[in-house]
Amino acid sequence: MDSVLKKVMKRIKPSRREERKVEREVKGFVEELEKRIEKKGYDAEVLVGGSYAKGTWLPDPDVDVFVRFGEGNNLSERLREVLKGLKYEEMRASRNYYRIGRFEVIPILRINSPEEAKNPMDVSPFHVDFVRKNLKRPDDVRLLKVFCKAIGVYGAESYVSGFSGYVLELLICYYGSFKRLFEEVEDWRPKVYLSFSKKRERLSKAKLRSPLILVDPVLPTRNAAASLNYENFSKFVFNARLFLRRPSTKFFEAKPIDEDFLKKRSSKRGTKLFLKKVRIKGKRDVFLAKLKRKLGRIKSRVEGYGFSVYDYGFQELGDRVLIYFEFETWRCSRKGRHLGPPVWVPKEHFERFLKKWGDVYVHGTRLVADVERVDDARVLLRDLLREYDV
Template structure:
């Protein structure tokens, strides 16, 4: 199947229909009205403006999330923002960020309410939330319908790779970054071809704020080993819009991009969550032990999974600290977590390698004054001991660590 035939078929599936656009527009009007009434009842002067991909016309078919900026004229009124939202949506959940914001549900739609200041210039922003409003006008004044189609292709491809979204448990491409990249490359295929040429780093400064990459990296405090993509925010040049994108997520995208160019197929745009049975079979084929554990998904899903992702990184580190090699681990959308280990039973002892045998007396004495199963002895010119392991079986340790996770 040719590239063009694949993307045309994908576009026909991911572009929202006129009826879907109208339905979402009605939801936006209804929610805006509820917030405006609450502002009036609380005596607060502020604007309610829809944001995100809805406002920029780049939302995918089936999208059920909408952002709203509550733009306050008086900074002092920001303190009343929680009351305004909770009066309109009593079940809204508080989320801590550079400013407290809220998430709520309305039918089967997920809403996000962001408090900002009503400013005319993004340079007057007190934090990045204030500047985010200006993303709407920047993108809308430059994206035409053809470019919006390219954005939709990029978003769906990233979604299928599991790297669409700047949330901490995804660490992927935000919708805004995708839009900026398409303003630069114009075609999704052109971006993939750029990556396929061996470019594993990308610097983008659409407005030319910096006269050199090194100056930009210094100003943005970029760690090149951790940050594969740097996109200078065109409305706030002190911000890397792609800061949330991790090296791991970028590499996942890069691999799929290179494979897709060599064999275009709709399957690259299909979101497929692995089955536990398939993961178990893969581990068995590799001769590795495989463990699963289930959590009940509660509260807001992105908050829950962000906490779960952080906790699993700590569990992995603890396992490895005790000598268990984690080959793979992760979680599924139903709250099931999995760990594939290289081995689940370790020897009763481990070797502790100390200083060279010729070390000075003080350090030598300090090292040999310890409890050990065996030793001291010499290994590769160093003083060594065999000490008892605290944990020799992975399963009880893993269960203990997983049961200790609190949400």
């Protein structure tokens, strides 16, 4: 295992040259911000945060830069004043922030302890401090991030529901190393409860819904892994077990779910494949989160019509998304059974059903009629995608 990890590390760790390049960029950007803040006379300081500050970043990183204000409301507006004249993109969130190249410039409030936070973002500097103090092997976080990316479980966004960078950092803090973590994950079984303090914390029910309860050491009422779902937890355990059985660099290389892969898999399974490429419109995160919800609903509706879906999902390919539905059954009878109310409903309803549907009979306890319907899952799917504006 050690030799495999070493090989991977060589590939994924930013080179000295890149380190210096990013360092220069960060320094320049921070100085620029500080000058602008001084000019405005704001009581605020600039902090570098995120994976960059924690030394767990991967090549070509995004860098979080916090502008921490001493007090007050309208932080986003005041930060916008600071950035005036720069080419920024405003990002909608519970508190708006700004994107400039690789930098995410985030307005936060200066607080004495995490409990005083007005917004989850305000807690971020405490996260940075905790990880800096407790993380002995930042490179192991890099390995872990690449592993999770490759198996598709990296990211706490709602359209991923996987592990956030912070969760992965905490896991390495907690277990000490990548190797030790995996040895423990091999025996993970939900619910897994991890806490840096001996005190059993009282978390609300909603925070206990996830298979992993990782008590946030800087705000112990919070489950840092609250957005992880069971499927991704399971994928992680599964791949960790496979990796321990037979370590290989392959686990760190994402296999893209592209047209070619999907077609081959479908023909091996003998399923019917439906593909559609759509362009990402608007903000990527919002678009993908919505898309995921819509596809889930469409899948349920397709199954409601009696077809069965083997697999479905989407995959980003640059500025486009490849949507796929793979059908286990995709043809059905031309007519389907339309279920009405029980036969003993009030006479008016009985009468209405008969008038509406004509040839009515009994199935179980209910009035039913055979009605024309779409007999091809692909036609149905095309209609539904249109209905949901996908």
